Amino acid sequence: xxxxxxxxxxxxxxxxxxxxxxxxxxxxxxxxxxxxxxxxxxxxxxxxxxxxxxxxxxxxxxxxxxxxxxxxxxxxxxxxxxxxxxxxxxxxxxxxxxxxxxxxxxxxxxxxxxxxxxxxxxxxxxxxxxxxxxxxxxxxxxxxxxxxxxxxxxxxxxxxxxxxxxxxxxxxxxxxxxxxxxxxxxxxxxxxxxxxxxxxxxxxxxxxxxxxxxxxxxxxxxxxxxxxxxxxxxxxxxxxxxxxxxxxxxxxxxxxxxxxxxxxxxxxxxxxxxxxxxxxxxxxxxxxxxxxxxxxxxxxxxxxxxxxxxxxxxxxxxxxxxxxxxxxxxxxxxxxxxxxxxxxxxxxxxxxxxxxxxxxxxxxxxxxxxxxxxxxxxxxxxxxxxxxxxxxxxxxxxxxxxxxxxxxxxxxxxxxxxxxxxxxxxxxxxxxxxxxxxxxxxxxxxxxxxxxxxxxxxxxxxxxxxxxxxxxxxxxxxxxxxxxxxxxxxxxxxxxxxxxxxxxxxxxxxxxxxxxxxxxxxxxxxxxxxxxxxxxxxxxxxxxxxxxxxxxxxxxxxxxxxxxxxxxxxxxxxxxxxxxxxxxxxxxxxxxxxxxxxxxxxxxxxxxxxxxxxxxxxxxxxxxxxxxxxxxxxxxxxxxxxxxxxxxxxxxxxxxxxxxxxxxxxxxxxxxxxxxxxxxxxxxxxxxxxxx
Numbered sequence: 001x002x003x004x005x006x007x008x009x010x011x012x013x014x015x016x017x018x019x020x021x022x023x024x025x026x027x028x029x030x031x032x033x034x035x036x037x038x039x040x041x042x043x044x045x046x047x048x049x050x051x052x053x054x055x056x057x058x059x060x061x062x063x064x065x066x067x068x069x070x071x072x073x074x075x076x077x078x079x080x081x082x083x084x085x086x087x088x089x090x091x092x093x094x095x096x097x098x099x100x101x102x103x104x105x106x107x108x109x110x111x112x113x114x115x116x117x118x119x120x121x122x123x124x125x126x127x128x129x130x131x132x133x134x135x136x137x138x139x140x141x142x143x144x145x146x147x148x149x150x151x152x153x154x155x156x157x158x159x160x161x162x163x164x165x166x167x168x169x170x171x172x173x174x175x176x177x178x179x180x181x182x183x184x185x186x187x188x189x190x191x192x193x194x195x196x197x198x199x200x201x202x203x204x205x206x207x208x209x210x211x212x213x214x215x216x217x218x219x220x221x222x223x224x225x226x227x228x229x230x231x232x233x234x235x236x237x238x239x240x241x242x243x244x245x246x247x248x249x250x251x252x253x254x255x256x257x258x259x260x261x262x263x264x265x266x267x268x269x270x271x272x273x274x275x276x277x278x279x280x281x282x283x284x285x286x287x288x289x290x291x292x293x294x295x296x297x298x299x300x301x302x303x304x305x306x307x308x309x310x311x312x313x314x315x316x317x318x319x320x321x322x323x324x325x326x327x328x329x330x331x332x333x334x335x336x337x338x339x340x341x342x343x344x345x346x347x348x349x350x351x352x353x354x355x356x357x358x359x360x361x362x363x364x365x366x367x368x369x370x371x372x373x374x375x376x377x378x379x380x381x382x383x384x385x386x387x388x389x390x391x392x393x394x395x396x397x398x399x400x401x402x403x404x405x406x407x408x409x410x411x412x413x414x415x416x417x418x419x420x421x422x423x424x425x426x427x428x429x430x431x432x433x434x435x436x437x438x439x440x441x442x443x444x445x446x447x448x449x450x451x452x453x454x455x456x457x458x459x460x461x462x463x464x465x466x467x468x469x470x471x472x473x474x475x476x477x478x479x480x481x482x483x484x485x486x487x488x489x490x491x492x493x494x495x496x497x498x499x500x501x502x503x504x505x506x507x508x509x510x511x512x513x514x515x516x517x518x519x520x521x522x523x524x525x526x527x528x529x530x531x532x533x534x535x536x537x538x539x540x541x542x543x544x545x546x547x548x549x550x551x552x553x554x555x556x557x558x559x560x561x562x563x564x565x566x567x568x569x570x571x572x573x574x575x576x577x578x579x580x581x582x583x584x585x586x587x588x589x590x591x592x593x594x595x596x597x598x599x600x601x602x603x604x605x606x607x608x609x610x611x612x613x614x615x616x617x618x619x620x621x622x623x624x625x626x627x628x629x630x631x632x633x634x635x636x637x638x639x640x641x642x643x644x645x646x647x648x649x650x651x652x653x654x655x656x657x658x659x660x661x662x663x664x665x666x667x668x669x670x671x672x673x674x675x676x677x678x679x680x681x682x683x684x685x686x687x688x689x690x691x692x
Contacts, residue, residue, distance in 0.1 A: 318366030398484030410440030
């Protein structure tokens with residue numbers, strides 16, 4: 001039976017922690033080169049040398065002082081789960097800043113392996129005696145280059161050796177000013193006397209508890225209150241307040257600041273002690289690129305150009321594999337039509353499943369290309385620059401650049417974007433960011449854009465789709481400003497944008513990132529959309545007429561529903577078919593395309609009266625697209641894309657929204673986005689109709 005080693009990974013955002021986790025476990029986890037990627041911890045495991053090593057990837061955090069949810073999650077896991085080993089992943093290019101988190105882990109008396117990641121960026125500038133530095137920090141140092149997969153095998157060996165050899169672990173104490181040390185002793189004495197059975201005493205870490213009380217960590221104090229009786233806490237609180245007052249009077253500063261200075265002093269001392277030589281610094285590639293990409297005048301146009309180029313490439317390059325898939329489903333439809341007798345079963349397979357699910361799957365290549373571009377921007381470090389570039393604009397609407405990060409994630413999927421808003425400490429900032437994330441075009445909306453842009457604007461489809469994404473950003477900005485001056489008044493919290501160095505992403509990292517999102521799309525196509533396609537076929541086919549043949553579309557259950565709600569959408573230029581597609585889109589924006597595919601496939605077969613010509617049957621998707629083109633003007637096609645952009649995302653995202661923001665905000669989100677989508681589409685259609 002394998003021995004179990006429980007390993008927790010912790011590090012600052014952009015340290016490459018999740019990349020190391022993926023390399024260690026092979027898990028398909030999200031990797032991004034910007035803050036706030038990991039909000040909840042993820043797990044994976046491997047077997048090596050008779051050991052079952054279980055890894056837990058904790059949220060990225062700058063410290064263990066619980067300013068934000070991810071800091072609280074990480075600290076609570078370390079306290080309560082007590083892992084056998086903690087892998088402290090450190091960005092070697094920023095040792096001093098990254099080691100601040102390390103000092104807090106050292107104070108918790110944890111078994112730490114220090115993983116110096118992106119090690120190549122360190123040895124180009126500085127040479128250290130790593131054996132000495134390891135002794136000063138109290139744990140082994142492992143050197144890795146995560147995005148190239150270097151040092152991973154050696155790291156696994158270090159984990160096993162560290163687990164077996166307790167002598168590799170050294171107990172390190174960070175010393176504070178004598179006055180602070182005296183007060184720590186006083187608090188420890190009171191705490192141990194009043195709380196002999198306190199849970200944290202199991203780790204023999206009274207010193208760490210006393211330091212946290214001196215720092216006045218609000219989450220930690222709340223936990224202390226919950227686990228002690230009122231009288232005991234009053235005595236402890238009295239001692240802590242006296243100690244803070246004494247330190248303020250003697251040292252003329254808050255304990256929190258003095259403790260932080262002592263930690264940085266420990267870091268500087270250790271680095272100077274282990275320093276061998278410092279190489280002559282040259283202007284880095286990051287500095288040279290930032291002088292252009294972050295230029296006050298060029299930054300925003302370059303960012304806009306990159307986004308435009310991305311959509312051009314997605315549409316042009318994606319056309320080829322999309323056409324191949326289109327041909328495949330056409331042949332599949334032809335084959336099924338030949339072997340399955342005419343009737344309801346054939347209609348279900350060809351007009352329901354193939355037209356519905358196949359109509360979604362043909363867009364997979366373009367969606368994969370979009371996710372590849374987004375993964376490249378994230379992992380290279382440019383995505384953080386995009387947030388920095390947008391910071392000036394965001395400040396003008398009462399937010400900051402950090403709010404742009406969930407918005408960028410929203411281009412992939414709204415659900416993780418809502419969850420990423422947790423990284424915003426201020427509640428108003430968080431709620432505004434979640435509300436405006438609705439206008440970021442998620443992957444589910446992309447098939448709608450590709451379908452309608454390809455049908456009505458085949459020569460300028462990339463530009464048309466880019467304009468929709470741009471309009472979404474404009475509405476997000478305007479809505480944020482409106483909410484800031486009405487429902488959520490106040491200034492945005494100050495935030496220093498962290499800009500990680502540029503790195504060439506590995507193929508593996510990009511593939512994992514792309515495949516994770518694509519797989520979510522495919523799973524939805526194979527489950528939810530398949531089920532809804534079958535349901536919609538049923539609703540479009542039944543009730544049967546007197547001679548047991550499918551009734552006309554308008555007389556079907558779905559047709560009656562579409563006709564019933566069509567007066568609401570008629571001022572927007574939508575007939576009952578587009579009205580019904582918008583309604584089904586509440587289940588998932590991809591369902592809009594599958595609904596239209598099923599509807600126009602059935603409509604086409606009705607018109608063609610099930611002709612026997614194989615030439616007619618061999619191009620089901622082309623028939624659907626041709627039928628849509630004949631049914632609507634390009635203005636209506638563009639207006640439908642606009643409406644799909646502006647009203648709320650899928651039901652699954654609304655469930656997450658309610659969990660994160662509450663029922664009141666959910667109701668506001670639904671009412672506001674529906675009203676806005678209807679009003680904007682009404683204006684566009686009513687003005688546009690005078691020019692056609």
